[in-house]
Amino acid sequence: MLQQERSVVEVIDAQYGGILASTASVLVPCRVYSLTDGRVVTGGTTVDVRLSRSGDAWRVTTMHPAVPGPAAKTISxxxxxxxxxxxxxxxxxxxxxxxxxxxxxxxxxxxxxxxxxxxxxxxxxxxxxxxxxxxxxxxxxxxxxxxxxxxxxxxxxxxxxxxxxxxxxxxxxxxxxxxxxxxxxxxxxxxxxxxxxxxxxxxxxxxxxx
The missing domain is CATH 3.30.1380 (Muramoyl-pentapeptide Carboxypeptidase; domain 2)
Known part of the structure; x- marks a missing residue:
């Protein structure tokens, strides 16, 4: 029987990647805790959240998760x-x-x-x-x-x-x-x-x- 995966997201911070009069980028580094088959797995990412402004309201237009690339075989x-x-x-x-x-x-x-x-x-x-x-x-x-x-x-x-x-x-x-x-x-x-x-x-x- 398949067990349902449950996740909790912890937002570490939210900072500007840039802000103009009608557009903005907000960078959101976060941790994700997932419970799978009774085991807690910790992961996470950083999301570049893009927003646009119409009048006094801002709305999310796109989200771009980080793509760090694979771990190197050796590091300095x-x-x-x-x-x-x-x-x-x-x-x-x-x-x-x-x-x-x-x-x-x-x-x-x-x-x-x-x-x-x-x-x-x-x-x-x-x-x-x-x-x-x-x-x-x-x-x-x-x-x-x-x-x-x-x-x-x-x-x-x-x-x-x-x-x-x-x-x-x-x-x-x-x-x-x-x-x-x-x-x-x-x-x-x-x-x-x-x-x-x-x-x-x-x-x-x-x-x-x-």
Whole structure:
């Protein structure tokens, strides 16, 4: 007799992948717990949810689940360290990204350096992110494995109004020091490497050239 599979979805975070006047991308990393034949199986993904606006109402138009790709036969030492770190909290799609071997070591090394000082909650690395910078034809660094987004620092959500702006600023500056050429967040800092806009009011983006 077939047993019914039951699942529960845990939303880890929801952040903008981009927002314009009438269109938006919301990235939703989540875990999925399924009960099959009396056994709990844990999985998950990140979904790029696209929305359009009509008047004051937004509606979902499409959803694009992450496609991390298969795990590589071998991964770098820094990739193994990131996966083992208790200071770096990765959602399922980002774990799969690292295991796929498609994340540049510059990104992974930066995470490890930041994790010496901060406990970082990562929302998106490679898969599940729009291919282009939202609303443009410029390729995003994320799908090329050259960026990661942080939604939580030391247990504090970046988007929360109670999270210290000083903590976020310090983390953004630290991201620049570990090699990011393109650091975005809710705080506008001086320097060519830093930017702030509506899309990045809820997370810190760190992009790398290679």
């Amino acid at each position: 030492a820094v990739a193994r360290q990131v996966l083992a770190s208790k200071q770096i909290l990765l959602p399922p799609a980002s774990i799969a990204d690292v295991r796929s071997g498609q994340v540049h070591d510059s990104v992974l090394t930066a995470m490890l350096e930041l994790a010496k000082t901060y406990r970082i909650g990562v929302s998106v690395i490679r898969s599940g992110h729009p291919l282009n910078v939202f609303g443009t034809d410029r390729p995003s660094d994320h799908p090329r494995g050259r960026a990661f987004d942080t939604w939580q620092i030391n247990g504090h959500a970046v988007v929360s109004p109670t999270t210290s702006r000083s903590l976020i600023s310090t983390y953004m500056k630290a991201s620049g020091r570990v090699g990011s050429y393109n650091v975005g967040g809710p705080v506008m800092l001086s320097g060519a490497a830093y930017f702030s806009d509506q899309t990045h009011h809820d997370h810190v983006h760190a992009g790398f050239r290679s």
